[in-house]
Amino acid sequence: MTIELWQLFLAALAYLLLLFLIAYATERGWLPRRLISHPLVYVLSLGVYATSWSFYGSVGFAASHGYNFLTIYLGVTLAFVLTPLLLQPILRITREHQLASLADLFAFRYQSQLAGVLVTLFMLAGLLPYIALQIRAVTESLQVLTNKSTPASLALAFCATITLFAILFGARHSSAREKHEGLVVAIAFESIIKLAALLAVGLFALFGIFDGPSAMQHWLEQHPEALDALYRPVREGSWNSLLLVAFAAAFLLPRQFHMTFTENPSPRALGKASWTFPLFLLLLNLAIPPILWAGSLTTPDSPPDFYVLAITMQSGAWWLPVLTFIGGVSAASAMMIVTTLALAAMCMNHLVLPASFPPRLSPEANIYSWLLWGRRLLIALIILGGFAFYLLLEHNQGLAQLGIISFVAVAQFLPGIAGLLYWRRATRSGFIAGLLAGALIWTVMLLLPLLENSGLITTGLALLRPAASKEPWANATFISLSVNALLFAAVSLLTKPSAQEREAAMACCRDTLSPPSTLPLADSVQQMEEQLARVTGAEMARHEIGRALADLGLTHSILRPTELSRLRQRLERNLSGLVGPLLARIIVDDRLRLDKGTQVAMADTMRFVEQRLEESRSRLRGLAAELDGLRRYHRQVLHDLPLGVCSIGPGNEIISWNSAMERLSGIEKSDVLGQPLRRLPEPWNGLLSGFLLTREQQLRKVKTRVGQQMRVLNLHKAAIDDPGRQFADSGAGTVVLVEDLTDLHTLEAELAHSERLASIGRLAAGVAHEVGNPVTAIACLSQNMLSDLGDLPFIETSLHQILEQTQRISNIVHSLVNFSHGGASLDHPAAPLPLSRCVDEALHLITLSHNNKQLEFIRQGEPDLMINGNRQRLVQVFVNLLSNASDASAPGDTITVTTRCDEEQVVVEIDDAGHGIDEAHLDKVFDPFFTTKAPGSGTGLGLPLVFNIVQEHSGTITLGNRSEGGVRVTLCFPRVVHAPAESVEEPQV
Amino acid sequence: MTKVTAIGVLRFVTPPVMLWPMPARHDHERFYDRVILLFLLALFLLASPLRHWWATEETTWLAPYLIWGGIIALAYWLQRRMERHDH
Numbered sequence A: 001m002t003i004e005l006w007q008l009f010l011a012a013l014a015y016l017l018l019l020f021l022i023a024y025a026t027e028r029g030w031l032p033r034r035l036i037s038h039p040l041v042y043v044l045s046l047g048v049y050a051t052s053w054s055f056y057g058s059v060g061f062a063a064s065h066g067y068n069f070l071t072i073y074l075g076v077t078l079a080f081v082l083t084p085l086l087l088q089p090i091l092r093i094t095r096e097h098q099l100a101s102l103a104d105l106f107a108f109r110y111q112s113q114l115a116g117v118l119v120t121l122f123m124l125a126g127l128l129p130y131i132a133l134q135i136r137a138v139t140e141s142l143q144v145l146t147n148k149s150t151p152a153s154l155a156l157a158f159c160a161t162i163t164l165f166a167i168l169f170g171a172r173h174s175s176a177r178e179k180h181e182g183l184v185v186a187i188a189f190e191s192i193i194k195l196a197a198l199l200a201v202g203l204f205a206l207f208g209i210f211d212g213p214s215a216m217q218h219w220l221e222q223h224p225e226a227l228d229a230l231y232r233p234v235r236e237g238s239w240n241s242l243l244l245v246a247f248a249a250a251f252l253l254p255r256q257f258h259m260t261f262t263e264n265p266s267p268r269a270l271g272k273a274s275w276t277f278p279l280f281l282l283l284l285n286l287a288i289p290p291i292l293w294a295g296s297l298t299t300p301d302s303p304p305d306f307y308v309l310a311i312t313m314q315s316g317a318w319w320l321p322v323l324t325f326i327g328g329v330s331a332a333s334a335m336m337i338v339t340t341l342a343l344a345a346m347c348m349n350h351l352v353l354p355a356s357f358p359p360r361l362s363p364e365a366n367i368y369s370w371l372l373w374g375r376r377l378l379i380a381l382i383i384l385g386g387f388a389f390y391l392l393l394e395h396n397q398g399l400a401q402l403g404i405i406s407f408v409a410v411a412q413f414l415p416g417i418a419g420l421l422y423w424r425r426a427t428r429s430g431f432i433a434g435l436l437a438g439a440l441i442w443t444v445m446l447l448l449p450l451l452e453n454s455g456l457i458t459t460g461l462a463l464l465r466p467a468a469s470k471e472p473w474a475n476a477t478f479i480s481l482s483v484n485a486l487l488f489a490a491v492s493l494l495t496k497p498s499a500q501e502r503e504a505a506m507a508c509c510r511d512t513l514s515p516p517s518t519l520p521l522a523d524s525v526q527q528m529e530e531q532l533a534r535v536t537g538a539e540m541a542r543h544e545i546g547r548a549l550a551d552l553g554l555t556h557s558i559l560r561p562t563e564l565s566r567l568r569q570r571l572e573r574n575l576s577g578l579v580g581p582l583l584a585r586i587i588v589d590d591r592l593r594l595d596k597g598t599q600v601a602m603a604d605t606m607r608f609v610e611q612r613l614e615e616s617r618s619r620l621r622g623l624a625a626e627l628d629g630l631r632r633y634h635r636q637v638l639h640d641l642p643l644g645v646c647s648i649g650p651g652n653e654i655i656s657w658n659s660a661m662e663r664l665s666g667i668e669k670s671d672v673l674g675q676p677l678r679r680l681p682e683p684w685n686g687l688l689s690g691f692l693l694t695r696e697q698q699l700r701k702v703k704t705r706v707g708q709q710m711r712v713l714n715l716h717k718a719a720i721d722d723p724g725r726q727f728a729d730s731g732a733g734t735v736v737l738v739e740d741l742t743d744l745h746t747l748e749a750e751l752a753h754s755e756r757l758a759s760i761g762r763l764a765a766g767v768a769h770e771v772g773n774p775v776t777a778i779a780c781l782s783q784n785m786l787s788d789l790g791d792l793p794f795i796e797t798s799l800h801q802i803l804e805q806t807q808r809i810s811n812i813v814h815s816l817v818n819f820s821h822g823g824a825s826l827d828h829p830a831a832p833l834p835l836s837r838c839v840d841e842a843l844h845l846i847t848l849s850h851n852n853k854q855l856e857f858i859r860q861g862e863p864d865l866m867i868n869g870n871r872q873r874l875v876q877v878f879v880n881l882l883s884n885a886s887d888a889s890a891p892g893d894t895i896t897v898t899t900r901c902d903e904e905q906v907v908v909e910i911d912d913a914g915h916g917i918d919e920a921h922l923d924k925v926f927d928p929f930f931t932t933k934a935p936g937s938g939t940g941l942g943l944p945l946v947f948n949i950v951q952e953h954s955g956t957i958t959l960g961n962r963s964e965g966g967v968r969v970t971l972c973f974p975r976v977v978h979a980p981a982e983s984v985e986e987p988q989v
Numbered sequence B: 001m002t003k004v005t006a007i008g009v010l011r012f013v014t015p016p017v018m019l020w021p022m023p024a025r026h027d028h029e030r031f032y033d034r035v036i037l038l039f040l041l042a043l044f045l046l047a048s049p050l051r052h053w054w055a056t057e058e059t060t061w062l063a064p065y066l067i068w069g070g071i072i073a074l075a076y077w078l079q080r081r082m083e084r085h086d087h
Helices: A005-028 A039-049 A052-081 A083-096 A102-110 A113-146 A152-170 A181-209 A213-222 A224-236 A239-252 A254-262 A267-286 A288-298 A304-312 A319-356 A367-392 A399-411 A414-422 A428-453 A472-494 A499-508 A525-536 A538-552 A561-579 A581-591 A602-615 A622-640 A659-665 A684-693 A742-787 A792-820 A835-849 A871-888 A919-924 A942-952 B006-013 B023-047 B063-086
Strands: A644-648 A654-657 A698-706 A709-719 A734-740 A831-834 A856-861 A866-869 A894-901 A905-911 A956-961 A967-974
Touching: A005 A113, A005 A152, A005 A181, A005 A319, A039 A181, A039 A254, A039 A267, A039 A319, A052 A083, A052 A113, A052 A181, A052 A224, A052 A239, A052 A267, A052 A288, A052 A304, A052 A319, A052 A399, A052 B023, A052 B063, A083 A102, A083 A239, A083 A254, A083 A267, A083 A414, A083 A499, A083 B023, A102 A113, A102 A319, A102 A414, A102 A428, A102 A499, A102 A581, A113 A152, A113 A304, A113 A319, A113 A367, A113 A399, A113 A428, A152 A181, A152 A319, A152 A367, A181 A267, A181 A288, A181 A304, A181 A319, A213 A224, A213 A288, A224 A288, A239 A254, A239 A399, A239 A414, A239 A472, A239 B023, A254 A319, A267 B063, A288 A304, A304 A319, A319 A367, A319 A581, A367 A538, A399 A428, A399 A472, A414 A428, A414 A472, A428 A472, A525 A538, A525 A561, A525 A581, A538 A561, A561 A581, A644 A659, A644 A684, A659 A734, A684 A698, A684 A709, A684 A734, A709 A742, A742 A792, A742 A871, A742 A942, A831 A835, A835 A856, A835 A871, A835 A894, A835 A905, A866 A871, A866 A967, A871 A894, A871 A905, A871 A942, A871 A967, A919 A956, A942 A956, B023 B063
Parallel strands: A856 A894
Antiparallel strands: A644 A654, A644 A734, A698 A709, A709 A734, A831 A866, A894 A905, A905 A967, A956 A967
């Protein structure tokens, strides 16, 4: 059975049109979103690894090198097993820094344009033969099926279609970092076709040619040399070298790098690929041995590279050869499209842009359009280059030979990638030296022989190379990689990394944090936009600033320097996706300059570190993980503390603000962190700023209005020790504890009021008696006036006496009212007042209530001693103390109140002549509910209340027995020396 | 009467620093350790002289595929455990 060329051409054309349709439908959103974003689509798109070499060449490779062909896939399995330690870190770096290709990655890590250029050129040199191989596979497959030579125009048409597809679906955006869903779905579809076609051929070989597995097994038993031919090379050949180059190719080949990292939808999808992608490769290769044996049995004259196609011709059905041919086309087209896209991005960023960006491109030009069309042109040129290579190459190289040459080329990046991920000391000189040496050895040992064999050149270098062997790549791999790694390590150790390299190394290596240390000079978004516009043009600057702001969730109105710093960093990363990391850095460094004189606030540094720790939590190991756990524990303790905790950095910026502080102030943590203290709303700004300025370590019972409510707060502060001497100049800041006493204070006020009312009850009898005397006198005078109505002078005298008596009653009542007046002390703030006035008032009330005992009250000492306090509460202190003294005194005893002062304090001593206090009770008298009085006579709250009020006035109270009998109570208050006259509190009447 | 249990006593005497939640971190560590172990096992099976043992005509032609499948199964098991933990 033969198939006509035009039939195959139409089949290929129909298939490519279907591919266009799938990509287009995806881009237009016609396919379900769940399907497009399914991790399996991403995994299948990684199947671009399987090119026509895998599809056709594996059988040829197996024929010549036995099971060594499996190393090409087992190496990939080894690399994907290491996904969490190898691929995920690369994905993190490429996503964070918007790096679209391997050249971007190396240029970013080693901060060298030369590194980017070398990687790009080496990739081009290594992969053009590989692209040529794909074209050749398609044309030779046509030849096998039609038995006619394929015209070059057909190959050119194939290349043109691929170019069109790559441009339409792979270069839709100016930035290579943008995702191309249409392309990914189309490549995934191609993987399904490849797998289906190979499995179909395998099943045909097994059942169509061998009559089932048992028949094949029987054939193998009869032909043990067939199995030996597969296993012997594993024991004797270059198995390990091939494993190594395949391990490298799994993620360093441009097409693999592009699909694995650039088109990756999420880290989770890559995690799934760690086993699904190797499974895909296993299924793809399961059919190879049966096809090989079936081919050697039925079509021994065909080249083994094309047994896949040749045996299908035995089937008699037209669809199997066509499906196989389509599978081959899909393998070749997928590889060409993705490789070309990746190479075009590299060439653009590392060859074209550095040579043409500034100054040839004026800011007026539309850079987006320029970049887009530049990439499209490069895609066309690269495919054209592959086509030229195809025309030049003699068809005497096996498919696998060409593929492995490319694999050895990309393996030269292994030392560089190891340095990138794990060795911060690696330098650009080391990388370039190693790469140049590896590339030179690869050229001499692999590329030049290829060109010589194709008759393109005559080098005369044959003597330098080992005798032509069946597996030249084994030696080439070992020698080139050894020299490369050795030079990389040695030169890195002999040279010093630049500051930029160190910074990039920190960003690439695991578990390292490097917070930004300087701030941009620009002080607004507008200014940054203007500065950027000078090199990129106004339109691009506006677009890029808007995009960076959107990425960060910020608005144009931001003013905080640290946010501008983040914006600058984001701009650099976004531009990196557009023009490559080095050019982006040059633009940003040149236009958005940093102010070297300023330091980033500690709060922002801490926020950066916190953020990075959160992101890298899963990667922390060992002691770092334990320390992180401890850090979180301590942070949680601070956060959940029932006291308000607020720490303030050396630059007066707020570093922490715990949940109690949020509740107390009503201000969210996110609104204040990193803000300067002065931005806090009142009263917190004044309260905290003032407290930081005072020398006092604590402020007690500060009354302040928060919202509509008056609050009583205790403030404590402590300087934060800086054991690491990180902030040598300014210290590590201050921590402030805010204790809310409002509820307690209200309770105390209510208690004091109750105690006052209780005192009034106790005073009531005496007061009634005192009021009774003038009332009796008024009654007598009134009766006398009634009997002598005609005696006007007597009446006048009597009326005067009545007025005197009513005044006396009024005074008594006023004293009582003053004392009993309710209301919280919050309403009456402390003010300077003469202490003697409070003592006199209390004495007056006590005299009224204890008059029947005939006690003698003596006032002595200095009058007009001023203290700072609340008159009503102080009167209550003296009423309670004098009342206790009166209760303890016998009738006729003397109670002495002495006032004196020194420079700092006013002292009041109250002495009675009572029976004293039992020594055992002295320690308990200030405990609530402790009383020595008879039940019903005392509440046990009087002295505790006195103690609290005295403490509130920053005073002290001591109580002890006098040697001559009785008790002495000593009160000390801070003295106010020069009180302004107008501020002296007048007694309330 | 209040019962004093061993756990109660332990909670009382254990310093708070021992109580912060760490299982998540240990799971991640174990995950990385298992990844490295799996990689070393794969190297041992595929890249060491051990392959002289399985790469003989006495063994079935499926031998390399079975080893390969075993490695994939272990990678799947690891990935599932990690995903379950993350959820």
